[in-house]
Amino acid sequence: MDTRAPAVVAVVVTTGSAPGLEATLASLTAQSYEELSLLVLANGEAENVQARVASVAPTAFVKILEENRGYAAACNEGSLMVEGSAFFLFCHDDVRLDSDVVQLMVEAAFRTNAGVVTPKMVAYDDAMALQHVGQTCDRFGVVRERVEPGEIDHGQQDLERDVFVAPGGVTLIRSDLFVTLRGYDPLIPIMGEDLDFCWRAQSAGARILVAPQARVAHRETVAKNGRPVTALSTRGVSRQTLQRRHQLLVVATGWGRGRTFTTLLFLFVMDGMELLLGAIGGDLERASAIIGSWWWLFGNRRRILERRARRRDVLVLSDDELHRLQVGGASRLQRFVVVLMREGFDRARGVLPHAPQVVEAGDEHDRGVGFAAAFAEEEECDEGMGTLEGPSSRPARILTSFRSQLGLLVAVALLWCLGSRNLVAMHLPLIGRLAPLDSWWTTWRHFFASWSPNGVGTGDPGMPGYGLLGFAGTFVFGRMGILPRMALIFAVPLGALGMSRLLKNRVSNRARVVGVIAYLALPTGFNMIAQGRVDVLVVVSGLPFVLRRLFDLLAVPGFRSSPYPEPVPFGHRGWRVTEAGQRMSLIMGLATMSAFAPATLVLAAIIILGVTLSRWIAPDGSSGVPPWRLLGSLLFNVAIFLLPMTYDTFVAGRQGFSLFGIARGASSLPSWSHLLRACDGLFGAGWWGWLLPAVSLIALFIARRERWNLVATTSTIAVLTLLVITTTGHHWTGSFSPDLDVLLCLYGAMVAVGAAVAVSAIELDLYDVGFGWRQLSAAVAVLALLLASIPLVVATGSGRFDLPTTSVAESLGPLHPGGNGGYRILWLGDPSILPVPGWLVAPGLEAATTMNGLPGGNELFTPPGAGTSSVIINALQLALRGQTVSLGELLAPAGISAVVVLNTSTPQVSGPPTAIVRPVATSVTTALDQQTGLALQLTTPSVSVYTNANYSGIFRQVNPSSGVPVPVFSDFSASGPLTPHWTKVQAGLAPASAFALDVGGQPTGRKVESGWSPTFTVPSTTTKWSGHISLHQFPLNGLLALFTLGMWLIIWLGFGWIHRLEWLFTGRRRLPEELS
Template identity: 25%
Template sequence: MLVSHDGARWLPKVIAALEALTRAPDALVVVDTGSTDESVDICAAAFGADDVLAAPGDAPFAAAVGLGLDHRPPPVDGWIWLLHDDSAPAPDALTALLAEADRADVAVVGPKAREWPSLGRLVEVGLTIGGTGRRETGLEPGEPDQGQHDATRDVLAVGTAGLLVRAAVWRELGGLDPVLTPGDDLDLGWRAARAGHRVRVVPDALVFHAEAAAHGLRTRGSMRGRPRFHRRRSALLVLLANCRGAAFVPQWWRLLAGSLLRAVGLVLLKAPRDAWDELHAAASVHGRPLRLWRLRRARRRTARVPPGRVSHLLPPVSRPYRAGAATLADAVSGLVGSRQPLPSRSYESGPVAAEAESLPPEPTPLEQVAARPWAATMVVLVGLALITARGLLSGGELQGGALLPVPDGPGTWWADYAATWHEAGIGSLQSAPAYSPVLALAGLLTLGDPGWAVSLLMLGSMPLTGASAHLFLRRLPLGTAARVWAAAAYATTPLLTGALAQGRLGTILATAWLPLVAASAVDLARARPEANGGLAVWMRRSRAGLALAVLVTLVPVAYPLALVVTAWLLVASLPARSGPPPLSAAMSAMAVLATPWLLAPWSLADRFRDPAGWWWEAGLADAGVGALAPGRLDLALGQPGGPGAAALGGWLGAGIVVGAVLALARSDTRGPVLSAWVVAVVGLGFAALGAGRTVSLPAAPAEVWTGWCLVVWWAGLLVAAAVGASGVRQRLAGRSFGITQPVATLVVVAAVVGPAVAACVAAIDGIDGPLNRGVALPVPSYMLRDSGAAGQVSAVLLDGRPTDGLTFTVVRDDGWRLGEEPYAPAARSATLSGALRDLLVAPQPANVATLAGFGVGYVYVPAPVDLELAAALDAAPGLVRAGAPTADRAWTLDVPVVEFDPSDAIEAGSTRRWWVGAQAAGLVALVLLAAPTRSRRP
């Protein structure tokens, strides 16, 4: 049976092959499904017009075969051999097939299919279907035929090109099912197996198949226009119609979920049409359960053996996951892998050939390290991070300095972001900080445990920073040594600036993120608008914009810094001939600078209104470390002050400064070096602007932390020094020996050794600064859980001595958590502190009523308790002693607590949800724009 549709290209060869068969078929019928070329004539000329049938143009393969069989019914003990119009059998194909088919229990036999043009590559040796609906041939794409699959074996199914089936079995099973095209071959084989017949593939029989339909060389009539939809639909139907009863329901749900995931993935790859086909196929299958039931009922009728007998023909369940794991391993080795090939091993087996003697021996560990310098450096960085954080790995919540402990789950962050009224402390109408969605996403990545996320990001900041720096530096023309050194030196900045010890979450995250912003900026600067059409440039713009937006949420001062740097870049690139045209550059600049307004509109607006807020990065503004007060030299050496600063006051980094200065002397790399220097000086300028200054933030006056600006300064210097150092060895070797060589050597040694020594010393010292792990809730939790009708109450925590000054905090629910920093000050806190002061000095019932009006239910004084303070609180009317852990004191308020009703305050801000929704929609669109495109299959 030969089914043909527009196959005039291949038919002559097929006919020739048929005529060359050693054992020719007894009868040959050609069914033509509406060909528009001369294939009908060719067939009629070769076989006679009465054996060429015409079928409707959109008839599926199965229907055409059925038509042909009706025309010439085969004998009862006969065989049916199916062929495509682009499949040419080898001369002995039918012989080999029949030889195997003579066995009693074999019902379906199939050949080995090789690719037509090359004749050497395997296409198909038996078929099976995986759990996800994927058609498994068990072959690598383009695998050459070297005899590795030449064993005759049982398979689930064979392809219809060259398929030989017993006529009796065909009749028994009802032939191919037209509903399941193009997966009807799998379905036939599966049904045959379930009926107790064997399906075998005979590699001795060869068929050369051009696979025209699969390669899009012709459009199958029945699958006109939407091959993906039909393929997916048939795969789902085959699976669901044939799987065993117990597995049907789980398989149904699994396939539905799989289809949805695939659709989402295709949308992310910017292939919406494919995604729509996926969804349509899923809907068509899952939405017509009656059809599934009918199909299954039909198959149950012909099934004779238990399903267990068939399952060995299906691929193992782990197949898709093993493929995924292999892909992941490839990706990792690609990231970590080296440019230079490793020296190869020598295989010695048997007598040693002369060539084998000249192969280099197995590489020593040192050579292996030298061949993969970045991997080794990463290992060292991870080790340093572990040593530094050795006291902070367990035992409570990570907190201290500017870092507040994390809330229970990332859901809090999302809820807070959309809410107008926040319940922390005495309540606040301040808008949620812009970095809480960023932190929430990080929490999702660690499977919903924000504690792990923050611990990983803080304590693992050195390797993470190093990895992102390496990613950026690969885009620059640097030698390996310079790149590895620059990335490693940058990786030590969170530790050496003291940001880690002071719990400066914003600086640490922004330090790790900065190289990604720089990388996206470099990509954008190198983008050519005419290369891939506008989409590619917009992809890079959106990436750079998103990167900058995330950076701005973490460290808001990055926005004015970015404004200055962008302005300089635009101005400096105007006279250049190469590079993007000025209009495109200006549009890029505007797009990139406008994106942070999408991610953090309220945050940026607040800061434009109150410029002191630019210095308030993620976390608390004041880390409680006293005066920072960096002097001139401290700024120049990248030391923002405070505990945790580098050894010797940062002098160990002097080599980098000198190296960066000397890098300016090279004339060939002056351009990139100057750019790096400009960024560095801008960072230093901002640091100088803020150093030592106290800004009055709403919370409390805080001294400015210039850490991140100094990181920018340091990063610029490192890039300049690295660019200046690349290839310097050859240049200096070429010159005559003078002053330059020793000076250069000295500078290089200082630049390499300095940060290394400083980092090791800092790591060995560990972190004894404000960052610690401890109990996050400072008052007993029984106080803050429900207290009856009033619901949640808060506790006022008083600490200090009346003679030295007291501090108070309001603790609610689980205390102050990360992401609640903007709510700490509230406009009404003056009333609260006035009521507290009155309570201590001249208590009246009105004071206690004021406290209760704020929702305060307890007053708590932690150990060591000042006796005067305790006496004053004892004497206050309305305060009654309550239970507290041994050395602490607690009082409960005698008056009923009043829940503050924020409804009138909320009214003003009820539009926040809409704005957040619009923001989310805009972000989704931007992320889609920035996602990598899918490479189209040829």
């Protein structure tokens, strides 16, 4: 009798060794369904397929595909080989079907008119453990299981029902549907082809059903990494990347236009957050998978359009109808949050927790609380279900759970966002180092320039800070104005993040959180924001990272318990974590910070000296690299990285010490009480400023073991820093006077570490000692820590951390003297007040010049040596000593039209002080008042402005009859008409040898007057010539800058990029095995 059972062709795709192939074929041949044919497709490099198939299923047809283009392509190939079948049964080569699976699935298909049927999938080794009973997904293409992992089958899932996704393994598909949908998409060779097909089937109105009576065991060797993915287009690509790619593809082509846009937008934001978390957590694989998937999507946009067009051809369900078949929300995000709350950040990121520490004999059990401990077995013990031996006390429960710690950090982060809300868009005042930056291109030009306008001009190499600014500007697409805002807003939080990494694995997580908040609450950061000192903020942000590496290299107890990995060739992956790589990372970090604040090098020396001294006083038995060799190596290498600055420093001679900072006046030095509170400004001057240093000091008394070693080291460094500040501030070290605020950064960091160690000591070191002063001091420390956070809240009130909204410099009336010729402004004031860096006149008095107006982007950095500009410094010193009354005359050759004396950077208003006031000594204004050529134009408590009656322009032509110079040319152009018969043209530009005057296209003779100023002899003629002064200088500075850039690039390549970019040169892509 002829059967009316529809024909089913089982297509088995096998790849590689396929150890379960025989079992798969055997289960298929044992099916009770009669009209079942078997087609085996060997994908690419399958081994001995024909013989193996013949041994189990001799009637099966075997086709060997030459290339492994993936499961999807193989299935499509198989479907083309078959005609007349009603169903396709696509199978993996690691499944085992019950004998009635095909029968039940076909019946279910007919009964429900389903287009796709999926069986109940169970574990290969345990038929009672459910794997899949169909799947669902959300709008973002994230598949969600309908069963819990390891769920035992008690028949609870044995109802036939519609599902959204039929997972791969064994899938029954109606042939006509398969053909209509053009099969699987070969663009998805593996991992996601089931989702994609089912999505399209759903869109086309087909039902997808789970037939739970049909049971299939699936080994899932590919999904569980039991076998490598070897399809052609997947080589060198991780599973995570594949999965993300294909999900993106499905989402990009599975919705209508509007929903596609919104879904992709949401997905972009979520992936961005995940990317950030991955970057923070060092999960580079995840980060590269995210970036790679979006890049892949962008690269396949044509295919996307084709798929969308095909979708429109078969579309039956609307987006809303389709969405109703899915689960709501974002599954991945939900899962992340749930796991995060329950199991911690590492588990949520997918990183396994650390291996449990080995407890040495005689050591106390570390009761430090961590992420896992929050919900560990001890919780049950809390409920009295168990007994504990030994001391019955345990750490206090406050701030022990990950949830509470995360909540506190989130609250602090929100507080910081609130406190910096106005910094995003407010006008940045001209104080500190907030002079407006030039454009991206111009900033790079400053780095390569052969001449810079500092003082009366200098041919010294451009400072490396310009190069770093230009580099940073690249990442903000040339919007240079964003950079200072980013520094103001993110520098301190970034430093807090560094503090977290510094303390990681050294103290408990609770103590880490305290250390982070302590670093945020330090006065240093707030004061530097309020004073616009973005150069010091760079140090605030980078110092903890530098500290960590230095402590590692010096083997400070607790920082490097295991040796560095074996050396790896330069440029290869893994070089970064070797000792050489870590050292180079440290050097690059130091160089970056030193480019903006050279006093950072002094910090490195203090840290190394402090560790050495601490080890000498209290030996800890550990030994890292020899400290002096390390210091010498650091200084030498940083000097190479900052070669232009190094050159400037050596050329400056004795003045080279001013690279690190300029001596402050006696009145602007913080008092000892301010120093101990790390306070150099308005924030932190109250009684609460004592709290954190007090807590740090308490740590020294109560900490024990490795915690004591750490706090002893940090205390030594802190004390050394204070002594350096004191001696240099009082000018006992001559011209060596490193920036006091940079030094305070180090002191503050040590205080924050001390605070964290205090918490850790309270947790661990008080239990086995009798009640006494230690416990009392611990209580004081806890109270102090609570109170110390209050000023942090108060500081957020203004929304800009009290950064002023205006500045004295900007509020001055037009300083333009009128007329032509260009002009310079001479700025005088305390080094901590001036909005432009300059040179030392006397302790507490700095002089700087700006050309043609207020400070700008070309005066951000000043070489340490004044060079020719010493003429201005010497003239000022003469006036201050009372040895001249002709200061105006002495300044006139430099084209100085006005002298501005600043007492504060911000206009003073009545009420509480809003800015620091550091007035210059009265002898300065007295001396200026006595100058015959200076007229006092304006005097307020904030500023005094003198105009120079002898001013005659930077470019001037001398009237031969009167001898009086007259300005020529314009402010911004060194060219213009000259007066006939006036044969002398002067220029207030140095060095004289670098400039030439062309008149009517002909060069003119040049000599030097006043020891530095070029004077040109113009032919006496009645013709009204036009003159042009140009710079003629061999581009040595540019070559030096190029060399420096090259150095940075080469070293950057050393961090594995040579290895990664090798394919650019060899054209050979590395296989996954080679890459791993």
